[in-house]
Amino acid sequence: MNSPHITAGLLVDYIHRELAPEDDxxxxxxxAECPDCRREQQAEVWLTEALRGAARAEEFExxxxxxxxxxxxxxxxxxAPLERLRAFLRPAGAVAAAAVLAAGAFFVSPLGHPASPPxxxxxxxxxxxxxxxxxxxxxxxxxxxAAIESSMVEGQDEAGTLADRYGSGFTAPxxxxxxx
Numbered sequence: 001m002n003s004p005h006i007t008a009g010l011l012v013d014y015i016h017r018e019l020a021p022e023d024d025x026x027x028x029x030x031x032a033e034c035p036d037c038r039r040e041q042q043a044e045v046w047l048t049e050a051l052r053g054a055a056r057a058e059e060f061e062x063x064x065x066x067x068x069x070x071x072x073x074x075x076x077x078x079x080a081p082l083e084r085l086r087a088f089l090r091p092a093g094a095v096a097a098a099a100v101l102a103a104g105a106f107f108v109s110p111l112g113h114p115a116s117p118p119x120x121x122x123x124x125x126x127x128x129x130x131x132x133x134x135x136x137x138x139x140x141x142x143x144x145x146a147a148i149e150s151s152m153v154e155g156q157d158e159a160g161t162l163a164d165r166y167g168s169g170f171t172a173p174x175x176x177x178x179x180x
Contacts, residue, residue, distance in 0.1 A: 005037050008040070011037070
């Protein structure tokens with residue numbers, strides 16, 4: 001028994017579980033070895049239980065006459081004008097808060113934003129344009145242009161290109177004799 005005894009304050013803290021885990025372990029180990037400190041702990045536990053029992057025994061209720069008088073005074077108390085105004089405006093404040101929340105939810109949610117326009121693959125337009133140009137006899141890439149170019153190369157058309165012959169403002173339907 002060379003270890004010093006536990007102080008009363010440390011023992012009370014141990015009983016009420018207010019010690020750090022390492023201090024709690026040291027006190028526990030000491031109580032396992034020291035019968036004097038164990039008797040002191042049992043006395044403290046008995047004293048704590050006795051005080052709690054006495055406190056419970058002293059709890060008593062107010063007489064019914066006092067309770068009735070307190071309730072009557074609470075019922076008859078008139079609220080201050082500011083409290084009456086606040087009670088009157090409380091529903092209006094709730095409606096305003098609900099409107100703000102609804103507007104916020106509308107603008108934050110996807111419902112508040114218009115949907116982005118559908119995306120069209122640009123490749124469709126390029127392919128459609130290429131198909132139209134391939135069918136156009138007067139385009140540079142069409143089969144008709146190849147025939148005209150080959151005839152110009154062979155010397156069959158000495159007058160020049162169609163644009164030189166008909167002017168730069170010609171249109172394909174009028175050139176082919178189709179009137180719109």
